Amino acid sequence: MMIEQPKMSALSEQVESMVEWLASHGGDGQGGVTRLLYDPSWRSAQKAIEAKMNELGLLPRYDDVGNLFGRLAGRDPQADVVLTGSHVDTVTGGGKYDGAYGIVAGLIAVDYLKTHYGPPLKPIEVVSLCEEEGSRFPLTYWGSGSITGAKNREAAVGVEDSAGVSLEEAMCEAGFGFGLHPRPERRDLECFIELHIEQGEVLERENKSIGLVSHIVGQRRYDITVYGESNHAGTTPMQWRRDALLTAAELIRVVINRAKADDEGLVATVGRMDVKPNVGNVIPREVTFSLDVRHGEAERIHAFCEECFREFEKLATEQGTNIEIHQWMDEPPVAMDRALGKTAEEIMEKEGVSFKKMTSGAGHDSQVFGTFCPTALLFVPSRGGISHSPAEFTKTEDLERGVRLLIDLLYKVAY
Structure with a gap:
């Protein structure tokens, strides 16, 4: 017609x-x-x-x-x-x-x-x-x-x-x-x-x-929390710190670099971050950031997240911090x-x-x-x-x- x-x-x-x-x-x-x-x-x-x-x-x-x-x-x-x-x-x-x-x-x-x-x-x-x-x-x-x-x-x-x-x-x-x-x-x-x-x-x-x-696309969304230790910004040597924000930054780098290297159209976004105590002269003890991962195949999303999370655990251990991963959305x-x-x-x-x-x-x-x-x-x-x-x-x-x-x-x- x-x-x-x-x-x-x-x-x-x-x-x-x-x-x-x-x-x-x-x-x-x-x-x-x-x-x-x-x-x-x-x-x-x-x-x-x-x-x-x-x-x-x-x-x-x-x-x-x-x-x-x-x-x-x-x-x-x-x-x-x-x-x-x-x-x-x-x-x-x-x-x-x-x-x-x-x-x-x-x-x-x-x-x-x-x-x-x-x-x-x-x-x-x-x-x-x-x-x-x-x-x-x-x-x-x-x-x-x-x-x-x-x-x-x-x-x-x-x-x-x-x-x-x-x-x-x-x-x-x-x-x-x-x-x-x-x-x-x-x-x-x-x-x-x-x-x-x-x-x-x-x-x-x-x-x-x-x-x-x-x-x-399917979507997975997470809240990732990193636990470290607050301490004085001037008196704590760098090698002894358990800096939650530093760990979070390294984890975010892992996510973004892996997503950029993906040639199958996967996208990953960190759009929100909460820092505690969020004071300029105190080493952060706790950081929570959001993670949004999307792709047209559920298996690819799962594989990407599992690969990232294995590296997360390794990095957190190296820096003396702990992580908690909370998944709150899984739309196929x-x-x-x-x-x-x-x-x-x-x-x-x-x-x-x-x-x-x-x-x-x-x-x-x-x-x-x-x-x-x-x-x-x-x-x-x-x-x-x-x-x-x-x-x-x-x-x-x-x-x-x-x-x-x-x-x-x-x-x-x-x-």
């Missing part, structure tokens, strides 16, 4: 204006957007999307955790739902494309299909997922996890934001969690299709229009659906759209749906690879090209 070319300029204007429209809910006036789960800006955005769904002739409904769906009914009453969309929440001071673009693209695509081709064979729903980022509460994928059953109300017990407000309290204040809406778990999904900005610079550097994601890699990917590939080849098969180094709702139903994740380029920032930007022609692909893919799957 080819989309009539005269509509392209109108489509371009529509996607640009709708991105700005959604960004106005939570916009800070400086180009940044903040919509935290259940906060007033989040509520305002969901209400605006609900009104837009009504305007476009989609039947809106919420589930009991605040996910919002807009339904275009299908001709086959027995058919499962083709779901598309993304998350409405943002990081604090984030950009206007992350998550929001997938929602906007879904609304535009379904409206286009309804206008030009009438009702689909299978029902299509556009979803504005309530949460993905973990920006307000230390819990991620609350929206997609609640739909797939990976998360439940028990997971929210005791979860609080920085002000001490519990997730349960915030959810109830926003009007959810009372059983007034349907339970979030779904068993009627045929597939999920997510269109997202890349949040990296691979597509831009390689001059490709679309990223066709085959896998979302998730494969996207081959059949959906093949369909998208055939569309792009037919229409002459340049694309790259790639692995996503960032987590997305698609990794939650990917273990639940056939899932496709598609990227459009990000300028400079910048995301989670007011500087986040994707050219209008790239946004439009992504919407055109989504229209074609939804047509193939649902019509």
Whole structure:
């Protein structure tokens, strides 16, 4: 199916204006957007999307955790739902494309299909997922996890934001969690299709229009604590010190050098460090640092971590310190659906759209749906690879090209 070319300029204007429209809910006036789960800006955005769904002739409904769906009914009453969309929440001071673009693209695509081709064979729903980022509460994928059953109300017990407000309290204040809406778990999904900005610079550097994601990387996260001994900075000879910070620095060097030498795309990051007593004239007695390791194969992550940890033990022993390794995340890699990917590939080849098969180094709702139903994740380029920032930007022609692909893919799957 080819989309009539005269509509392209109108489509371009529509996607640009709708991105700005959604960004106005939570916009800070400086180009940044903040919509935290259940906060007033989040509520305002969901209400605006609900009104837009009504305007476009989609039947809106919420589930009991605040996910919002807009339904275009299908001709086959027995058919499962083709779901598309993304998350409405943002990081604090984030950009206007992350998550929001997938929602906007879904609304535009379904409206286009309804206008030009009438009702689909299978029902299509556009979803504005309530949460993905973990920006307000230390819990991620609350929206997609609640739909797939990976998360439940028990997971929210005791979860609080920085002000001490519990997730349960915030959810109830926003009007959810009372059983007034349907339970979030779904068993009627045929597939999920997510269109997202890349949040990296691979597509831009390689001059490709679309990223066709085959896998979302697995992640392991650790807190590594080094125990040494505090002592006087002026009276303790260097050779007698048990310096926890020196050991930590050597361990970090091991991680980074090993990751740089890896030729299979593995990445490792140390992004946080706590030093005790953190006084300028005292030798540090305790240091904790974070470790984030990602790769498309679980076996490679495991092997890398084991190799590093063996060297950690050796270095700590040599320096008279001790280490403690606490693993708190182990997300396996998730494969996207081959059949959906093949369909998208055939569309792009037919229409002459340049694309790259790639692995996503960032987590997305698609990794939650990917273990639940056939899932496709598609990227459009990000300028400079910048995301989670007011500087986040994707050219209008790239946004439009992504919407055109989504229209074609939804047509193939649902019509």
